[in-house]
Amino acid sequence: MRDVILEARGLTKRFRSREEGKRSFTAVDKASLSLCAGETLGLLGESGSGKSTLGQMLVGLIRPDEGTILYRGQPLPFPFKGVPRQKIQILFQHPEVSFNPQLTLRQSLSEPFRLRGKPVSDEALAECISRFGLYPEHLERRPGALSGGELQRAALARILVMEPEVILLDEPTSMLDVITQAQIVDFLRRYREEHGTSYLFITHSTSLAEQVCHRIIHIRAGVLAEEEVPERKGGEANEKDRHPVLSEFQ
Amino acid sequence: MTKLRHNKAMLAGLIIIAFFVLVALFADLISPYDPSALGVAYQKPSAEHLLGTNDLGQDIFSEMIYGVRVSLFLGIFSALIVTFVGSVFALIAGYYGGAADRVICAVTDIAMAVPSLPLTLLLIAYLKSGVFSLVLAISITAWTGTARILRSRVRQICQLPYIKIEKTLGVRTPVILFKHVLPNLKDILLTRMALSVSGAMMTESGLSFLGLGTYGQKSWGNILHFAFFRNSILRGQVWWYLPPIICICIAVMGFMLVGYYGQQKKD
Numbered sequence: 001m002r003d004v005i006l007e008a009r010g011l012t013k014r015f016r017s018r019e020e021g022k023r024s025f026t027a028v029d030k031a032s033l034s035l036c037a038g039e040t041l042g043l044l045g046e047s048g049s050g051k052s053t054l055g056q057m058l059v060g061l062i063r064p065d066e067g068t069i070l071y072r073g074q075p076l077p078f079p080f081k082g083v084p085r086q087k088i089q090i091l092f093q094h095p096e097v098s099f100n101p102q103l104t105l106r107q108s109l110s111e112p113f114r115l116r117g118k119p120v121s122d123e124a125l126a127e128c129i130s131r132f133g134l135y136p137e138h139l140e141r142r143p144g145a146l147s148g149g150e151l152q153r154a155a156l157a158r159i160l161v162m163e164p165e166v167i168l169l170d171e172p173t174s175m176l177d178v179i180t181q182a183q184i185v186d187f188l189r190r191y192r193e194e195h196g197t198s199y200l201f202i203t204h205s206t207s208l209a210e211q212v213c214h215r216i217i218h219i220r221a222g223v224l225a226e227e228e229v230p231e232r233k234g235g236e237a238n239e240k241d242r243h244p245v246l247s248e249f250q
Numbered sequence: 251m252t253k254l255r256h257n258k259a260m261l262a263g264l265i266i267i268a269f270f271v272l273v274a275l276f277a278d279l280i281s282p283y284d285p286s287a288l289g290v291a292y293q294k295p296s297a298e299h300l301l302g303t304n305d306l307g308q309d310i311f312s313e314m315i316y317g318v319r320v321s322l323f324l325g326i327f328s329a330l331i332v333t334f335v336g337s338v339f340a341l342i343a344g345y346y347g348g349a350a351d352r353v354i355c356a357v358t359d360i361a362m363a364v365p366s367l368p369l370t371l372l373l374i375a376y377l378k379s380g381v382f383s384l385v386l387a388i389s390i391t392a393w394t395g396t397a398r399i400l401r402s403r404v405r406q407i408c409q410l411p412y413i414k415i416e417k418t419l420g421v422r423t424p425v426i427l428f429k430h431v432l433p434n435l436k437d438i439l440l441t442r443m444a445l446s447v448s449g450a451m452m453t454e455s456g457l458s459f460l461g462l463g464t465y466g467q468k469s470w471g472n473i474l475h476f477a478f479f480r481n482s483i484l485r486g487q488v489w490w491y492l493p494p495i496i497c498i499c500i501a502v503m504g505f506m507l508v509g510y511y512g513q514q515k516k517d
Contacts, residue, residue, distance in 0.1 A: 061414050085420040092411035100412050102433045112419055155415070162419060 002036040004073070005198050006088070006166050011057050011067035013050075013222075027053040029222045030067070035166060038196040042213030044203060050222035051202050055168045058200060059090045086116070089164040093171040095151035099143040105129075105154055106139040112161035129157050132187070149180035156184065160191070170202045185212060260511035263444075266504025270497075274318040283309040285316045285468050295489045302489045304473075305480045313468045314493050320469035321451055321501065324384060328450035331389040333443045336396030337435070341427050343397075344404025354401070358394050366391035370453065374462045381464050384457065388450045396442045403438055407431050444509030448502040455498050470494040 011031045014024040028050045035041050045051040056062040058069060060080035069076045071084040080088065092098050099108050106125060113120040126136045132153035143151055152172065159167065169188070173181035189212070191197060203209050209216050210230035218225040273280060282300075283289075289307030293299050301310035343354035370387045377383035407413060408431065416426050457463050458471025459478070477483075477491035 056414070059418055061417060079417075081420075085418070088418065090415065090418050092415070094411055098411045098415060100416075100430050100434070111416070111421060115420055159415070159419075 002038060004034045005037045005071070006035040006058060006200075007070040007073075008033050008054075008058060009068045009070065011054065011064045011069070013053050013057060013062060014065050027222050028057065028064075031219075031222075031224050032067075033217055033224060035198050035200055037165070037198055038192060039215070040192065040199040040201055040213045042201045042203065042209035042216035043219060044206060044209050044216050045219035046204055049219045051219050052170055053222075054219065055090075055170055055200060055202050059088050059166075059168045060085065061090070086162050087165040088168070089159040089162055089166070090168040090170060091152075091156055091159060091172045093174055095148045095155055095175065096143065098151060098155040101143050104140055104142055105146070109139070109154070109158055109161070112158055116161060116163075118161070128161060129154060132157050133183070149176050149183075152176055152180065152184060156187070163195075164197060166198045166200065168200045168202065171204070173208075174203075174205075188212075257511075259507050263504045263507025263509075263511065266500060267508065270318050270322055270501050270504070273315055274322050277315045277319060281312040281315045283312040285309065285312040292485070292487070301493055302487070304476060304490060310473070310490055310493065313473050314470070314497060316468040317470045317473055317494065318497070318501075320381065320464055320467050321454060321471070321498070324381060324388070324454045324469070325447040325451035325501075325505070328385050328388045328392065328454075329443050329446035331385065332392045332396055332446045332450070333439060335389070335393040336400055336442065337432070337439065339393070339397040340400030340404050341431065343401045345408055345423070345427060345431065347405070347408075351401075351405075354397070358397050358401075361391065362394045362398075364391065367453075367456075370457065371460075371462065374457060379465050381467065384454060384464060385450075387457075388453045392446060392449060392453075396446065399442065400435060400438060403435055404431060407434055441509045444505040448505040448509070451498065451502055451505075455494075470498050 009032050011028055012026065013028040014026050017023060017025045031050075031054050033041070043051045043055065053062060057064045060069075060076070060078060063078045071088070076084055079085075099105070109125055109128060110120045113124065118124065122136065125139055129135070129138060134150060134153060134157070138146065138150065138154070146154070152175075156172075167188075173184055176184065185208075188199065192199065201209065201213055213230060215227060215229055217227045285308055287308065289303055289309070291303060291305050291307045293303040293307070295302045299309050299311065301314065304310055304313070339354050339358070343351040369391055373387040373390065374383065377387060413426060413430060416430055421430075454463060454469065455471035455474065458469050459475045461475055461479075463469055463471050463475070471494070473494045474491060477487070477494070482490040
């Protein structure tokens, strides 16, 4: 078995309830999972099932009420600091609000370079975005002047500057056109193969999860339910079941 | 068309503010007389004294010109304090949430529940007389509205993915607050600041009118105080009590127009 890179043990998160007579509701209840190096783990659930809350606990954005997160076997105290902080990144669903609207792409992309202690040069920034089909002139634009697809690719370029080992993909393709979805899915697959990066893929699309994930965990009402290993069947019969992203990409 | 209308409103506001700022800066050059110099009392407007003289024979036009300084300084300085205090509380409450948010919201609610005018009057009575005491008394009750509005906006911004991404990148909290949150509040800050200036100017005028303003320094409220308490209305000396009222209205309107523009842009 490959190395477990990120592990959750009994993660629980409760939020204060707005309903009268109820003090709190449990968004995630005693969730335990492990993510291996180079693995794509799908977290599949309906809206409000707690998958994003669990994901945000795993990347250190939400403090769990109970439970432990382990990075390479070591417990991670909240807030994450140092190497684990740099190595666990997130890509959100909404590219249009993934960048500070006041800053140009150059300013936003320079930040991870500085955090990593890398020199920020025109060449470095151009190289960073070029593999996502973006050009140096995009660097001078603000988010409002870029399309959703361009922004999502730029968002991916930005987090990859950190050379992450784990990326939480919170429905990263659901707001994009089919071509851009396919490009991003394909890029992520190649990047994983080259760098051994692990993905926690949050989605509500069963067909997409089945085709990009090594394992899928279902989450219902904050509770992790069954786990499945999707079968990747070939042949014509399976073509009609393919997710549009992958069909288009083919 | 809508944008042009808003621009016009803001332009008008900015012209008014710029006019009063210039008058305040060049009061020494513009003013025909020393506003404290005594002369013949109760003169009617003439070429020599454009707005006549008061009960001590001081030139009212010169008083008005020097009065801009105190009114404007008090308004702007109070607004800066109000905006600063409100912003700090809003950033802490909105960014950290939890206990910090609950404590700051509770303090804000309590401060809002205290009637501002009696508290200001009480503070003025106990503090040493002067411009800074007036600024303190005005500011101490005026920050709550700014804090509450900004806190809501900070909370909204902090829920946006780009702030969460900055956190996961490992960007330090002060950088997130000052580089990524604060610049996105500038419309509300502009609005709140403009409205705070106008509010502070009104409060100062009211306090000075009641005789609780600055002593020895000319302000519009101060002129109004002496105009009313020396029976200018009964004497029909419109040139004494009307100019400060008009100037206060125009200056407040100038700041409100700028605030109005900011509010519209935000909406």
